[in-house]
Amino acid sequence: MLPEARVPQVMDADRMARALTRIAHEILERNRGTSELALVGIRTRGVPLARRIAHSLRDINREEVPTGALDITLYRDDLMRHAVGPQPVVRRTEIPFSIDDRRILLVDDVLYTGRTIRAALDALIDFGRPRAIQLIVLVDRGHRELPIKADYVGKNFPTSSRQSIQVRLQEIDGLDEVLLNGPEGES
Amino acid sequence: MNPHAPIEVPPETASPSRLRSRHLLGIADLDPAEIRLILDTAEAMKEIAARPIKKVPTLRGRTVVNLFFEPSTRTRTSFEVAEKRLSADTLSIAIATSSVTKGETLIDTVRNLEAMSPDMIVLRHASSGAPHLLARLCRSVIINAGDGTHEHPTQALLDAFTIRERKKRIEGLKVAIVGDLVHSRVLRSNVHLLNKMGATVWACAPPTLMPADLARFGVRPTTSIDEAVDAADVVMMLRIQHERMYGHFIPSTREYFTLFGLTPERLKRAAHDVIILHPGPMNRGVEIDSDVADGPYSVILEQVANGVAVRMAVLYLLAGQDEELR
Numbered sequence: 001m002l003p004e005a006r007v008p009q010v011m012d013a014d015r016m017a018r019a020l021t022r023i024a025h026e027i028l029e030r031n032r033g034t035s036e037l038a039l040v041g042i043r044t045r046g047v048p049l050a051r052r053i054a055h056s057l058r059d060i061n062r063e064e065v066p067t068g069a070l071d072i073t074l075y076r077d078d079l080m081r082h083a084v085g086p087q088p089v090v091r092r093t094e095i096p097f098s099i100d101d102r103r104i105l106l107v108d109d110v111l112y113t114g115r116t117i118r119a120a121l122d123a124l125i126d127f128g129r130p131r132a133i134q135l136i137v138l139v140d141r142g143h144r145e146l147p148i149k150a151d152y153v154g155k156n157f158p159t160s161s162r163q164s165i166q167v168r169l170q171e172i173d174g175l176d177e178v179l180l181n182g183p184e185g186e187s
Numbered sequence: 188m189n190p191h192a193p194i195e196v197p198p199e200t201a202s203p204s205r206l207r208s209r210h211l212l213g214i215a216d217l218d219p220a221e222i223r224l225i226l227d228t229a230e231a232m233k234e235i236a237a238r239p240i241k242k243v244p245t246l247r248g249r250t251v252v253n254l255f256f257e258p259s260t261r262t263r264t265s266f267e268v269a270e271k272r273l274s275a276d277t278l279s280i281a282i283a284t285s286s287v288t289k290g291e292t293l294i295d296t297v298r299n300l301e302a303m304s305p306d307m308i309v310l311r312h313a314s315s316g317a318p319h320l321l322a323r324l325c326r327s328v329i330i331n332a333g334d335g336t337h338e339h340p341t342q343a344l345l346d347a348f349t350i351r352e353r354k355k356r357i358e359g360l361k362v363a364i365v366g367d368l369v370h371s372r373v374l375r376s377n378v379h380l381l382n383k384m385g386a387t388v389w390a391c392a393p394p395t396l397m398p399a400d401l402a403r404f405g406v407r408p409t410t411s412i413d414e415a416v417d418a419a420d421v422v423m424m425l426r427i428q429h430e431r432m433y434g435h436f437i438p439s440t441r442e443y444f445t446l447f448g449l450t451p452e453r454l455k456r457a458a459h460d461v462i463i464l465h466p467g468p469m470n471r472g473v474e475i476d477s478d479v480a481d482g483p484y485s486v487i488l489e490q491v492a493n494g495v496a497v498r499m500a501v502l503y504l505l506a507g508q509d510e511e512l513r
Binding site: 091 | 204205224227228230231232234235238239240242243244245273500503504507
């Protein structure tokens with residue numbers, strides 16, 4: 001048996017595509033159109049997810065939603081605390097539009113402790129004063145350490161803290177899937 | 188995203204995510220991958236200058252001392268801006284206001300500063316090797332902001348950043364460095380860096396201002412500016428350093444300009460998309476014609492803007508180091 005065959009797949013390409021399309025519909029329903037919206041993906045995997053949602057929104061509504069990329073490395077709360085592991089590489093933040101008075105849809109792949117989102121909120125506020133920020137995640141795996149909640153969830157997937165969720169995307173990894181690593185049956 | 192998991196790096200940009208040394212003493216100690224890491228990080232830092240709030244919280248609670256034993260406006264303010272944009276607490280000490288004028292030695296000055304537990308010291312000193320001495324004796328991270336005629340690493344890094352941003356590469360370019368080479372730490376750092384990154388370096392100066400064994404470092408020396416500038420992709424003009432001219436190196440600044448100054452006519456020999464760099468401060472009408480300095484090929488003010496981004500990158504990368512290596 002191939003080693004990767006033992007890793008349970010939580011989502012395949014089909015389910016991922018359907019989840020993202022559903023999220024696009026929910027966005028339209030909740031915000032009554034797209035005129036004030038903008039998508040901001042959190043690097044690395046939130047960025048292609050944001051682009052895909054923008055694509056779905058265009059297909060449904062025939063309007064372009066501006067899309068940006070946010071790197072939260074400089075806002076992390078663990079930057080200088082961790083003696084092990086490589087120091088995170090800082091990448092470019094690209095938000096080529098004003099976020100003032102817009103409804104910002106923040107996009108990430110996995111919602112876990114909430115610390116990445118906390119950092120992203122701090123980073124976004126430095127770019128202006130959005131009317132509202134809503135959170136989109138592909139997978140919510142629980143274990144929050146901060147009072148943060150997603151507005152749109154592709155899939156709720158309770159995990160144990162010894163497990164990890166790995167999202168793979170076509171644009172970065174060559175295929176679309178979500179994997180559960182670590183001991184099974186602990187959720 | 189798991190905050191404790193290492194952030195994955197897409198394969199096309201895979202590079203080491205840290206520097207090997209806890210200090211930045213010179214370009215000679217860096218390998219090409221480390222240089223690329225600094226330049227890539229600087230690219231991300233540059234965007235911060237375009238934000239409404241030009242500040243990130245990364246170095247909150249860190250103290251950086253800028254210790255300048257030589258006059259400097261550009262480098263010192265550039266480091267200060269970089270430190271403030273990363274939210275570090277900064278303290279700048281210039282020689283004229285320090286107790287060095289009362290006879291204190293460098294080591295005593297720094298030991299006293301260290302008693303106030305700074306995290307990093309940015310040092311500019313007239314003696315070559317001064318930062319290396321401090322790196323051996325101090326707990327703080329040392330960043331060389333120019334030591335004597337030895338190295339000025341952040342200047343070479345910002346030059347490389349500017350070249351790479353404009354030319355999209357460094358490898359294979361012809362770079363002409365013209366001016367007072369014998370007194371120039373900028374030359375030394377740039378030669379190390381450009382060699383490591385695969386550029387061809389030409390060095391042009393009057394014989395009195397030409398270091399003896401440049402060819403040993405893979406540099407092509409010439410006394411003809413026309414030869415140096417011919418088909419050059421990058422021309423880097425260095426300042427005639429009046430304060431280091433205790434000998435008689437050139438007959439007069441006017442003669443120097445006639446023989447070695449960069450004029451619009453001479454520039455015609457260069458590549459059609461040549462860029463002109465100058466680390467500043469410029470002596471207009473000595474090493475460079477005003478029309479060239481302010482002309483369309485000049486990227487001199489971009490260098491200043493890029494200097495802040497490059498120094499932010501260096502501060503960030505070294506700040507991550509010091510906890511574990513301490």
